[in-house]
Amino acid sequence: MIGLGPGRAGTMTGDARAALAAAEVVVGYKTYLALAGDLIEGKEIISSTMTKELDRAAAAVEAALEGRTVALISSGDPGIYAMSPVVFELIKAQGIDLGPKDLEVEIVPGVAAVTAAASLLGAPLSHDFACISLSDRLTPWEVIEKRLDAAAGADFVIALYNPKSRGRDWQYGKALEIIGRHRGTDTPVGVVGRAMREGQTVRIHDLGAAAQAEVDMQTLVIIGNSNSFRLGDRLVTPRGYMNKYGNKWQGEEG
Amino acid sequence: MIGLGPGRAGTMTGDARAALAAAEVVVGYKTYLALAGDLIEGKEIISSTMTKELDRAAAAVEAALEGRTVALISSGDPGIYAMSPVVFELIKAQGIDLGPKDLEVEIVPGVAAVTAAASLLGAPLSHDFACISLSDRLTPWEVIEKRLDAAAGADFVIALYNPKSRGRDWQYGKALEIIGRHRGTDTPVGVVGRAMREGQTVRIHDLGAAAQAEVDMQTLVIIGNSNSFRLGDRLVTPRGYMNKYGNKWQGEEG
Numbered sequence: 001m002i003g004l005g006p007g008r009a010g011t012m013t014g015d016a017r018a019a020l021a022a023a024e025v026v027v028g029y030k031t032y033l034a035l036a037g038d039l040i041e042g043k044e045i046i047s048s049t050m051t052k053e054l055d056r057a058a059a060a061v062e063a064a065l066e067g068r069t070v071a072l073i074s075s076g077d078p079g080i081y082a083m084s085p086v087v088f089e090l091i092k093a094q095g096i097d098l099g100p101k102d103l104e105v106e107i108v109p110g111v112a113a114v115t116a117a118a119s120l121l122g123a124p125l126s127h128d129f130a131c132i133s134l135s136d137r138l139t140p141w142e143v144i145e146k147r148l149d150a151a152a153g154a155d156f157v158i159a160l161y162n163p164k165s166r167g168r169d170w171q172y173g174k175a176l177e178i179i180g181r182h183r184g185t186d187t188p189v190g191v192v193g194r195a196m197r198e199g200q201t202v203r204i205h206d207l208g209a210a211a212q213a214e215v216d217m218q219t220l221v222i223i224g225n226s227n228s229f230r231l232g233d234r235l236v237t238p239r240g241y242m243n244k245y246g247n248k249w250q251g252e253e254g
Numbered sequence: 255m256i257g258l259g260p261g262r263a264g265t266m267t268g269d270a271r272a273a274l275a276a277a278e279v280v281v282g283y284k285t286y287l288a289l290a291g292d293l294i295e296g297k298e299i300i301s302s303t304m305t306k307e308l309d310r311a312a313a314a315v316e317a318a319l320e321g322r323t324v325a326l327i328s329s330g331d332p333g334i335y336a337m338s339p340v341v342f343e344l345i346k347a348q349g350i351d352l353g354p355k356d357l358e359v360e361i362v363p364g365v366a367a368v369t370a371a372a373s374l375l376g377a378p379l380s381h382d383f384a385c386i387s388l389s390d391r392l393t394p395w396e397v398i399e400k401r402l403d404a405a406a407g408a409d410f411v412i413a414l415y416n417p418k419s420r421g422r423d424w425q426y427g428k429a430l431e432i433i434g435r436h437r438g439t440d441t442p443v444g445v446v447g448r449a450m451r452e453g454q455t456v457r458i459h460d461l462g463a464a465a466q467a468e469v470d471m472q473t474l475v476i477i478g479n480s481n482s483f484r485l486g487d488r489l490v491t492p493r494g495y496m497n498k499y500g501n502k503w504q505g506e507e508g
Binding site: 003005006009010011012014018053054057078079084085086087088089092093097098099105108109112115116119122123124125127129130131132133137138139143144147153154156231232233234236237238239240242243 | 257259260263264265266267268269272307308311331332333334335336338339340341342343344345346347351352353359361362363364365366369370372373374376377378379380381382383384385386387391392393397398400401403404405407408409410483485486487488490491492493494495496497498
């Protein structure tokens with residue numbers, strides 16, 4: 001299971017390239033297959049649409065059990081709202097044993113979408129942070145709401161995955177409202193669309209106006225904590241070095 | 255500011271390699287300079303010890319203001335408990351303008367230590383998760399404690415950075431105790447030391463026994479949520495596909 005990184009070829013690791021090269025069969029959503037580019041030329045390809053995660057996992061496991069070397073690809077990292085848990089859930093349900101005699105599974109981590117988005121914004125994640133998906137397709141909304149409230153109340157930086165989709169349009173506004181109970185309307189919010197892919201957008205809003213931002217399934221939204229600040233067109237969450245050492249340091253400089 | 259990834263050369267992205275190659279000056283902690291290997295041969299090197307983050311940031315900014323192309327390197331991702339916020343804090347304190355005429359800053363994201371550790375464990379992060387550093391050098395312990403309690407209470411997977419250091423030995427046990435108020439003693443806990451570096455260790459404990467695990471500043475500890483399970487020697491947090499679609503899917507298979 002290979003994480004390709006967020007987008008263009010340069011975001012892929014050497015390990016991911018090598019693992020793709022070694023694969024006989026490549027399984028993936030068609031957009032991700034495009035990201036893999038000419039690294040997968042000449043290989044057997046099994047592609048599917050976005051909502052068929054379980055089918056993709058099953059196809060990959062089946063081909064691997066036939067003794068073939070299979071690359072199941074995700075964008076970003078395969079373990080963050082991606083394919084690796086789906087494969088393990090399936091392996092468990094089918095009672096397949098893990099190991100060299102049965103099924104060997106290796107995971108090649110990638111640059112996660114959230115760190116790619118953060119790098120474009122500046123340094124928003126730089127203190128304790130929480131990642132929350134707003135998709136209630138597999139998770140009850142009450143659980144998501146509780147997590148939003150807890151994370152906001154404890155002053156975590158909050159990264160929202162899957163803020164909105166075609167059939168799911170109110171969760172994003174509701175999430176900002178919950179976070180707004182704990183944080184000022186001027187809290188900076190970074191909104192990154194299609195990080196490191198064609199059509200990339202990077203914007204910073206105030207929390208009070210962030211509900212108006214255009215978001216979709218390829219958008220990452222990062223809400224600063226109570227110490228986050230804007231610096232020019234960047235969003236920064238300080239670790240606190242200047243608070244603790246700043247005076248001394250400035251003193252040394254005169 | 256370049257993220258080298260967690261360890262061995264294969265975990266570095268193409269973008270990171272290219273950015274290192276383009277740099278005239280490389281600034282970094284000496285362990286990270288070793289990770290960069292022969293990519294930095296022949297360049298001016300400014301190295302420092304671990305606790306001198308502010309000195310490293312200042313040296314990088316100073317060299318960049320002289321008009322040189324500077325690579326400030328971090329292991330993992332530069333924005334997760336690493337150098338990029340320190341640089342921005344310094345830039346803010348010194349009133350330096352960001353932009354092509356003054357100081358241009360670009361961040362090259364890397365595979366974060368937490369995703370590398372997760373990939374070695376299986377798929378522990380695969381639902382909503384929170385990252386918390388146990389270092390109270392710059393953050394009051396009461397803030398950390400509140401975050402541990404909130405994250406555990408809302409059933410986040412929890413990744414602990416910096417669990418223990420030479421001068422800081424009780425926070426890790428205390429953190430597990432706080433989490434244990436909300437989660438069963440049999441909750442699986444992944445403990446990964448030196449992920450993807452020489453001396454790597456990967457272990458899974460029960461929460462009730464995890465306090466006895468050996469941990470240090472290069473250890474990542476990942477505590478599962480209430481649905482996480484062990485599968486052979488792996489730790490998995492399900493996304494819930496088998497719950498929702500499993501019966502139908504098994505039905506299709508007969």
